[in-house]
Amino acid sequence: MTETTLPDPAVHLSDARELAPDLLVVPDGGVPLVPNIGLIGGRDAVLVVETGMGPANARQVLAFAAEHARGRRLYLTTTHFHPEHAFGAGEFAGEATYLVNRAQAEDLRTRFGGYLEMFKGLGESVAHRLDGVAQPVPDLVYDQEHDLDLGGRVVRLRATGRAHSRGDQVVSVPDADVLFTGDLAEAGQFAIFPWFPPHDADVSGTRWLAVLRGLAERAPRMVVPGHGEIGGPGLLADVRDYLELLRDETWARRDSAMSEETIIEEVSALMIERHPEWAGREWIAKGVGCLCSEHPA
Template identity: 30%
Template sequence: MRKPLAISGVLLVLVLALSALFDAAAFAAERLTRIAENVYAYVGTTNSSKDNSFGANSGIIIGRDGIVVVDTLLSAKEARRFLRDIRSVSDKPIRYVVNTHYHLDHVFGNCEFARLGAVIIAQENDRKAMEKSAEKTLARIGEYGLSAEEMQGTTPAYPELTYGDRMTIDLGDQRIELIHARPSHTDGDTLVYLPDKRILFTGDILFTGYHPFLGEGNIPEWAKELEEIKLLDVEKIIPGHGPLSGKKDLEDMRAYILLFDQKAKELASKSSDVQEIVTAIRQVLPPRPEGAWLIEPNIRTKYLKKP
């Protein structure tokens, strides 16, 4: 009677050890979440630190003829992490990188993909914006809390293919539509739409669970764009920052930016004290767990600009 018990004890230890290993593997795999067959994305919400590209989401679409990458994170180092995660799900060649917009946390990993021969694509306004700003941003990277060491090996890799209103990428068995949004988060935002899978990558037109960056935003047009996106046949939305989202999050985002704009204008007409305005606006904004530090630059750059 005693022997079977001892064996089952050993078995129990083995099972526990194996399940711990399995958990660790599952955790590692979770870094790039499977959204649908052949579509994966980072959709993290809880780590918005610079070590996690300020919580920027990236993704991949795997087709018969290769891989399309959507956004490339904050630096060469972050792009290499992304590449390792890509290689854990596919060894196909990376054909294209689509930049949803030129902000540093979405494009500074481009260089690692360009090195592998990927063609970088963006909307034509976006390429111009990146050409104007990328070198300057890298030169004063300390203002973003980043060190030269963290950015080591990061060089601007500009889009070599641009489009105007729309573009289609055909991966053999997967059609990907690039749509130029109306002026929203920037004036060169790209939506990446997979009609047959009902999946949409919005870039920073949608922040879910994050306070958004509004510094270059065109609020009325942005609100219209969010309305329009709701009309697309879409089920799963990968936002620029935050967890996997849906149409309700588009509506929350629309309400947020309209409220922010109205309140910020009202407060800025009575005061030019940034901190006072930030404190007052936080009392009316819906709580979002991440990105509250962006409220201050939003007020400063957009509502207290001196002519």
């Protein structure tokens, strides 16, 4: 995408829909750099999942959550540190308890400045959204897993380990059988590989595939992806199958001493042929580059 084609990454709260009692999703509306945002309520508290890009979006999400909570305590979590998911958390300071896993907290501490500058370079609409953004500082940091009791409803936060980023986590609501995946899964687009060596090479295609295999085996009733339409367990299977095919086709060509440029050309053509309706074709090359650097365990 070029600067002239990037729309304003604005969250539209009027599109919120209820997936289960006291469990809402504000969908991304198909707009790039807008995440699916969740509100999960219990008797005593409400958990917000994701903030949207920058302070203005986050303030709207916070106000929406406070209105929905009607006096209940507020919590915030983010599935990973990338700007459209977490670069609004500073607006929740003093209003909500922000909790993430330890690896994500480290990502927020060390990656904030670099990603802020990179995203500001994506275009005026994005830079405007990030104007005045504060570096997020979590209130509560857990290691691998945390069960958050909202009062009559427990939400499970689980760090997955390095995959799309170092600090990915999934958020599950067992009583509703709903899973928030962040960018571990997208609907209707190719997997987003943030492969930008030497500045950022934390994404791991092999680890990502292992995580998706585990998630797909759980087969949750409803899956809220980082971006795209809400789906069922088939969404996770689609991403798993894509990552597996991307790995196999990349490695087969790499092992035959083919140049990376040729691998990208051939694998991209194959993936587009398989999924001509998917968006984000530019991420195929990033995925190939990442997988060319990896080897079987």
